[in-house]
Amino acid sequence: EVGHKEAVEKMPEKEFPRRPDLPSVTLLGTGGTIASRLDYRTGAVIPAFTPGELYGAVPELADICNLTTKKLFGVFSENMAKEQYVALAKAIGDEIADGADGIVIGHGTDTMGHTAAILSFMVQDSPVPIVLVGSQRSSDRPSSDAALNLIHSVRSAAYGDIAEVQICMFGPTSDRYGLLHRGTRCSKMHSSYRSTFRTVGDIPLAMVSRDKFTYLHRDYRRRDKGRQVKIDPVYDDRTTILYYYPGMSPDLVDALVEKRYRGIVIAGTGLGHVNKPLYPALERAVQAGVHVVMTVQTLWGYAQMYVYDTGRDLLELGIVPLDNMLPETALMKLSWVLAHTDDHAEVMRMMRTSISHEITGREPHNGYLIMQGGLPEIEEFILSHWK
Structure with a gap:
């Protein structure tokens, strides 16, 4: 006779010890399985989320803080949208009001950059x-x-000095340190590498390890428990990104206008360009009251539409460049701005006024480093530094 045992879909749980001398951190759950294991017999992912479960999975947490966990919702990150963004912002405000020394948000990695931006x-x-x-x-x-x-x-939440929205993930592919990335300047750059997140258009805020912080950036908002947070949880989801490609048809723009979209973020080529056949459709969109802004597909660099005739023509049509704002960040900000106003001048003023370093005056000379495998100098560097 062949028997079987039912799988217990629960992580081992131990009581999370609390100490009065440690800071208080709240972990808000959105559905990402930051601590989980796979039941290979059933194929089920068994999440750990309560303080006791997390202590059972990662006992080191008890030496860092007094941890409180709250599960807001359970969705895959690709299903994060207006409802979740608003609820998450309000929950953060509640935890700050209750005296939390720091907040951690467990989140799926696929759209973590979008959530950090909004x-x-x-x-x-x-x-x-x-x-x-x-x-x-x-x-x-x-x-x-x-x-x-x-x-x-x-x-980072318990002891870090950076009081901003930030993403914490592996720095290199090894486990030597993690990186803290500013929420408006970060993108997922690889589908499977542990070091998938990279700061774009700037350098990371800091390095973090088990025993120290190394601050890389000087310009950040510092921790100050006396400062009053401003929670502004509004969002208009009638916005989209139009990723330009050669031969793009004008009817795509016309369809967005017909469907009553209020904002379009163009990810243009080069310095911020699209083809001439799109011009009439874009002009119709602007005349219909749609707010159209330009970012660049290159991610690094600025939308500089005054350099070539193509860009100047688009400026005359009413397309507004957003300098080096990332396309995804621009989408999130435009959705937030349009929930405040539909006045075109005010929309564009708010879009071009940097709130959280989404636009920077310059990009660092040592920020844009793309290592190309196979080059002799890169292979030499890897052999000498990448232990």
Whole structure:
């Protein structure tokens, strides 16, 4: 006779010890399985979320803080949208009002950059760190980044000096340190690498390890429990990104106008360009009251539409460049701005006024470094530094 045992879909739980001398951190759950394991018999992912479950999975947390967990909702990150953004911003405000010394948000990695960006506008002047964290590989895998990401993010929320919305994930592919990325300047750059997140158009805010912080950026908002947070949880989802490609048809723009979209972010080529056949459709969109802005597909660099005739023509049509704002960040900000006003001049003033470094005056000379494998100097560097 062959028997079987029912799987118990629950992580081992131990009582989370609390100490009066440690800071208080709240972990808000959105559905990402930052600490989980796979039941190979059933195929089910068993999440750890309560303080006791997390303590059972990552006991080091008890030496860092007094941890409180609250599950707001359970969605895959691709299903994050207006409802979740608004609820998350309000929950952050509630935790700050209740005296939390820092906040960690467990989140799926696929759209973590979008959530970090919108929270940077919905939650302003935070007195404490707000740290989004996820994992590329589940906790049952030997190469998992889940536990260390959680340790780094909780340390950053509890003791870090950066009171902004930030993303905490692996720095290199090894586990030497994590990086803290500003919420408006970060993008997921690889589908599976643990070091998938990269700061774009700037350098990371800081390095974090188990025992220290190394601050890389001087310009950040510092922790100050006396500062009053501003929670502004509004969002208009009648916006979209139009990723330009050669031969794009004007009827795509016309369809957006017909469907009553209020804002279009163009990810243009080069310095911010699209083809001439789109001009009449874009002009019709602007005349219909649609707010159209320009970003660049290159991610690095600025929309400089005054350089070539193409760009100047678009400026005359009413297309407004957003300098080096990332396309995804521009989408999030435009959705937030349009929930405040539909006045075109005010929309464009707000879009071009930097709130959380979404636009920077210059990009650092040592920021744009793309290592191309196979080049002799790169191979030499890797052999000498990448232990």
